Amino acid sequence: MEEQAxxxxxxxxxxxxxSGVCKTFHQKQRSExxxxxxxxxxxxxxxxxxxxxxxxxxxxxxxxxxxxGPNGAGKSTTIKILSSLLTPDSGTVRVLGMDxxxxxxxYVNRIGVVFGQRTExxxxxxxxxxxxxxxxxxxxxxxxxxxxLEFVKEVLGLHDYFNSLARELSLGQRMRADMGxxxxxxxxxxxxxxPTIGVDVLAxxxxxxxxxxxNRTRGVTIVLTSHDMSELEQLAGRMIMVDRGSxxxxxxxxxxxxxxxxxxxxxxxxxxxxxxxxSSAELVRSDGNRHEFTFxxxxxxxxxxxxxxxxxxxxxxxxxxxxxxxxxIADLYKQxxx
Amino acid sequence: xxNSSLTAVDAQFKHNLDLMNFEPLNKFNHLLRLWRVQxxxxxxxxxxxxxxFLTYYASDLFLNIAAVTGVLFLAERFDGIxxxxxxxxxxxxxYAMLVRGIMETLFGYNIFSISRRLGRGQLDHxxxxxxxxxxALLTEGFMPFSGSxxxxxxxxxxxxxxxxxxxxxxxxxxxxxLLNVAASATILLSFSFxxxxxxxxxxxxxxxISSSASGLLRTLMPFPLDxxxxxxxxxxxxxxxxxxxxxxxxxxxxxxxxDAWSELLTPTVAxxxxxIAVWIFKQGLKAYGRxxxxxxxxxxxxx
Numbered sequence: 001m002e003e004q005a006x007x008x009x010x011x012x013x014x015x016x017x018x019s020g021v022c023k024t025f026h027q028k029q030r031s032e033x034x035x036x037x038x039x040x041x042x043x044x045x046x047x048x049x050x051x052x053x054x055x056x057x058x059x060x061x062x063x064x065x066x067x068x069g070p071n072g073a074g075k076s077t078t079i080k081i082l083s084s085l086l087t088p089d090s091g092t093v094r095v096l097g098m099d100x101x102x103x104x105x106x107y108v109n110r111i112g113v114v115f116g117q118r119t120e121x122x123x124x125x126x127x128x129x130x131x132x133x134x135x136x137x138x139x140x141x142x143x144x145x146x147x148x149l150e151f152v153k154e155v156l157g158l159h160d161y162f163n164s165l166a167r168e169l170s171l172g173q174r175m176r177a178d179m180g181x182x183x184x185x186x187x188x189x190x191x192x193x194x195p196t197i198g199v200d201v202l203a204x205x206x207x208x209x210x211x212x213x214x215n216r217t218r219g220v221t222i223v224l225t226s227h228d229m230s231e232l233e234q235l236a237g238r239m240i241m242v243d244r245g246s247x248x249x250x251x252x253x254x255x256x257x258x259x260x261x262x263x264x265x266x267x268x269x270x271x272x273x274x275x276x277x278x279s280s281a282e283l284v285r286s287d288g289n290r291h292e293f294t295f296x297x298x299x300x301x302x303x304x305x306x307x308x309x310x311x312x313x314x315x316x317x318x319x320x321x322x323x324x325x326x327x328x329i330a331d332l333y334k335q336x337x338x
Numbered sequence: 339x340x341n342s343s344l345t346a347v348d349a350q351f352k353h354n355l356d357l358m359n360f361e362p363l364n365k366f367n368h369l370l371r372l373w374r375v376q377x378x379x380x381x382x383x384x385x386x387x388x389x390x391f392l393t394y395y396a397s398d399l400f401l402n403i404a405a406v407t408g409v410l411f412l413a414e415r416f417d418g419i420x421x422x423x424x425x426x427x428x429x430x431x432x433y434a435m436l437v438r439g440i441m442e443t444l445f446g447y448n449i450f451s452i453s454r455r456l457g458r459g460q461l462d463h464x465x466x467x468x469x470x471x472x473x474a475l476l477t478e479g480f481m482p483f484s485g486s487x488x489x490x491x492x493x494x495x496x497x498x499x500x501x502x503x504x505x506x507x508x509x510x511x512x513x514x515x516l517l518n519v520a521a522s523a524t525i526l527l528s529f530s531f532x533x534x535x536x537x538x539x540x541x542x543x544x545x546x547i548s549s550s551a552s553g554l555l556r557t558l559m560p561f562p563l564d565x566x567x568x569x570x571x572x573x574x575x576x577x578x579x580x581x582x583x584x585x586x587x588x589x590x591x592x593x594x595x596x597d598a599w600s601e602l603l604t605p606t607v608a609x610x611x612x613x614i615a616v617w618i619f620k621q622g623l624k625a626y627g628r629x630x631x632x633x634x635x636x637x638x639x640x641x
Contacts, residue, residue: 089628104465108468120463122379122640123639125383132375139368139468
């Protein structure tokens with residue numbers, strides 16, 4: 001056992017290594033016509049859905065990676081493959097030097113998984129009872145368990161409701177308890193699949209702070225999916241975007257903004273109610289002497305715009321804002337759909 | 339970004355591997371610990387308040403007694419059923435109650451009704467636990483306090499009928515009786531798993547198939563099958579193995595069967611059924627690995 005342990009230890013800095021991973025699902029198609037009832041039953045048409053197409057990516061130890069994409073892009077399929085719940089059709093998956101499906105028992109002992117709105121808590125039991133259940137199932141030594149428990153209770157603020165029944169908790173409290181539960185066995189990688197779905201703003205912020213803290217102090221590698229881009233931007237140093245099963249972008253958020261568009265809003269207050277006419281900037285609305293434009297900073301600079309404005313009217317006040325990351329992503333999804 | 343040293347990583351990995359040292363003895367100890375923690379959860383649930391405790395027990399008891407009362411009344415009215423005397427019928431009913439009680443004690447939380455777990459996508463919770471799937475299925479439904487309502491009445495019926503019948507149980511007879519009870523429970527569980535595994539391939543359509551299939555067996559199990567035609571009896575001893583859940587093993591244990599090996603027939607059938615159930619379930623697990631769950635419902639999971 002001792003020998004096995006040492007030979008199995010991965011000294012590589014790469015903890016997640018996906019190479020050429022493909023996954024296809026089949027969906028039965030049914031027509032709505034009565035005359036097709038028999039053929040729908042006997043020989044239904046089958047549509048092939050390529051959930052993942054030749055996905056290759058590597059994640060290093062200690063990284064926080066946001067994994068995003070529109071609905072049906074392949075995010076959950078990837079997380080399920082990484083959590084040992086699904087087998088790819090082709091390609092190789094190595095996480096912590098192991099094949100998640102073939103070495104499931106050893107593997108799941110080293111990872112933590114949290115699926116949004118799929119609680120691991122025993123519904124009619126106090127939170128504390130589920131934590132005790134986890135200690136036994138994961139065979140965590142008592143002293144290590146006590147230490148981990150103290151840590152998650154403190155950082156996630158579980159003290160107040162640790163002895164309350166799971167069914168009586170709010171969604172935010174339940175998600176925090178689930179997160180604490182996933183960390184009791186000190187996993188090296190944490191997979192979070194939409195962990196903040198349905199959670200209110202404050203609870204969301206607390207959870208995000210906790211994830212940051214966990215990564216900073218314990219070096220836990222974190223892969224999370226979410227539809228909330230500003231949340232991902234706050235948290236992750238790296239963004240991987242999937243579209244229809246393929247990786248469409250892999251880099252940091254600044255690069256993402258630059259690569260696709262560096263769209264900004266410009267608010268001008270002038271001495272005239274007529275908006276100035278600007279090349280490479282689009283008028284959004286005018287409200288009295290206040291005019292709102294959008295422009296791509298990669299195409300035209302702010303000084304150039306101001307020169308154009310000054311030539312037409314007198315500027316009283318200027319304000320510019322970057323569009324939110326959500327807007328950038330929405331534009332991106334729109335582009336992909338076209 | 340690289341804020342954990344290699345030594346710390348090695349140490350943690352080694353620690354984690356040590357945790358999962360699944361030698362046979364460790365496996366057995368782990369099983370015992372799992373049963374213990376499930377027993378603890380069940381006790382915690384039952385003792386939430388007195389009203390729950392009493393009403394739950396009472397309603398379970400009524401249900402289980404109602405399941406055998408019809409046959410008991412028939413035996414009382416006609417002073418036995420066919421070749422069976424009243425005490426012999428009572429012995430069979432006690433046996434049937436004990437088998438039901440064992441199933442409800444060991445395989446609660448929809449383990450017995452496995453198609454619900456599969457059909458609702460709840461197997462994912464089992465697959466992220468660091469032990470074999472069979473170990474989780476064997477232990478996660480253990481409800482010694484809330485599930486055992488029919489064990490005691492079943493034992494009382496067996497005791498009463500045994501006394502009236504002047505049974506003189508030897509150690510080997512007791513062993514065979516226990517073996518037969520375990521075998522009947524295994525057949526019931528296997529039957530539920532054989533049908534329930536269909537939920538791997540058709541999760542929505544077959545979500546309730548385990549409870550329907552086993553419900554059929556549980557309804558029929560307290561009836562003596564003597565006097566049925568050969569064709570009907572063959573069906574009830576093979577495809578729909580009602581006969582092995584109480585009738586045949588009770589006959590064998592009461593010495594109503596002339597064959598010397600009759601006490602071993604039910605365990606043999608149990609072995610065949612469990613092999614079929616394991617094989618189908620494994621095929622289903624492979625299919626699940628390819629397709630995963632397309633739906634998820636939290637209903638009935640850990641509640």
